[in-house]
Amino acid sequence: MSATPVAELSDRARDIFRAVVEGYLETGQPVGSRTLADAGAFSLSPASIRNVMHELEALGLLAAPHTSAGRLPTDVGLRLFVDGMMRVAEPSAEERAAIEGRAVRSGPVEEALAATTAALSGLSACAGLVMVPRAELVLRSISFVPLSPVRALAVIVGDDGQVENRVVDLAPGTAPSALVEAGNYMSATLSGLTLAEARARLDRQLVADRAALDTAAAALVAQGIAVWSEDSDRRPVLIVRGQGRLIDAAAAEDLERVRDLLDDLEGKQEIATLLDSARTGDSTRIFIGAENKLFALSGSSVIARPFRGIDGRVVGVVGVIGPTRLNYARVVPMVDFTAATLSRLIG
Structure with missing residues (x-):
């Protein structure tokens, strides 16, 4: 339902609508006709105010909860108030x-x-x-430090000096030289690139360079950039x-x-x-x-x-x-x- 333009409301309806909305926003509770009448702002009887509330309800601007005789604004009514009637108060x-x-x-x-x-x-x-x-990490260097025969710590250093670590799995029998080779290759090939750019470059170059890399080193290169790229994509x-x-x-x-x-x-x-x-x-x-x-x-x-x-x-x-x-x-x-x-x- 689209909101009724403010200009289409009578002065009385507009004033009562504003009073209901402001009362609701202040207390979180429905606002009743007697409450408005007792406030003395309208010089109207509760019955007269209630009739106007019924009209506003028919327009979809107010609603009556089952547990209360009062009214509260609908989402449509709040939109009308926010867009056309709200008087802002600047921060102190x-x-x-x-x-x-x-x-x-x-x-x-x-x-x-x-x-x-x-x-x-x-x-x-x-x-x-x-x-x-979304500040993308730009790579400066990457290295692999052995933790056990089947695990290594991949260390990435950004161009701003930021250091991040991730644990990667090693294939059984991976030689320490493969860790050095993978780190040197990635640092030389990917320095100055973001993770997204590094992943794209590896997709193009790893196949061509695989013959120049030890099989274990090539697997580490692919795994290392995949770990960081996947983690970066999920980073909140x-x-x-x-x-x-x-x-x-x-x-x-x-x-x-x-x-x-x-x-x-x-x-x-x-x-x-x-x-x-x-x-x-x-x-x-x-x-x-x-x-x-x-x-x-x-x-x-x-x-x-x-x-x-x-x-x-x-x-x-x-x-x-x-x-x-x-x-x-x-x-x-x-x-x-x-x-x-x-x-x-x-x-």
Whole structure:
């Protein structure tokens, strides 16, 4: 169902709709007509307010839970509110300082990204998400160190000095000279290439060079690059911080939804794919509830915005995930500010 344009609502309907949405986002509970009447903002009887609520329900903007006489916004209603009625609240000086204070690059960039995301999680009371830039390792040298007659430690050194180790299996009877030969061949042939480029070059050259290599050395060469390439392809690109913040007093009344949401977060690849769709464009993307099939059960929302490197290209996405009743007016500008902070960090 498409949302009714804001302009098509009467002033009274628009005001009551806004009051219901804001009340729901603040408390997590349905908002009743008597609550609005007692607040004194409309000079209307509960019956008159209830009639307007019925009209908004007929438009698909509000829904009535079976256990309550109050109303809460549907996903369609939240979309209408977010896109056409929301009044944002910029982060305070303290909130900005908390985010900027964690965006310090004293070690691997992933650590700074994780720390900044943890700060965003704490301030927004949601789980923080950040898509780590895909920085490909460029090879400098590769060597093999014997561990036992049937195992060896493959050591790869990147051009930035980063060192990674993997254990590889050896064919029975593999001579130490084969380990040296394989390491020398790979270092000489693959230095300066990314793993993907190295795998492509080996596919072309190994057949031609096999005669020049010992059989055991040739097998080690093929196995070594396969181990790293496969591992790199599976390496997580998504950092999640603050899942525990999703379980609050209101969530305790809907534990099944919370379990579904935590299950969603376990499927990092699906969340990463969703965030990846936010890489295009300059604005913040908001995914609300069942608008995305990933959250059809958990009733969750994601607010995400890309951040850029020094050359202006998008290198990652930062955001939050939480229940659909999260405080969009406060969290959206907070995500915007975090993205700008990470752009300065990466730049």
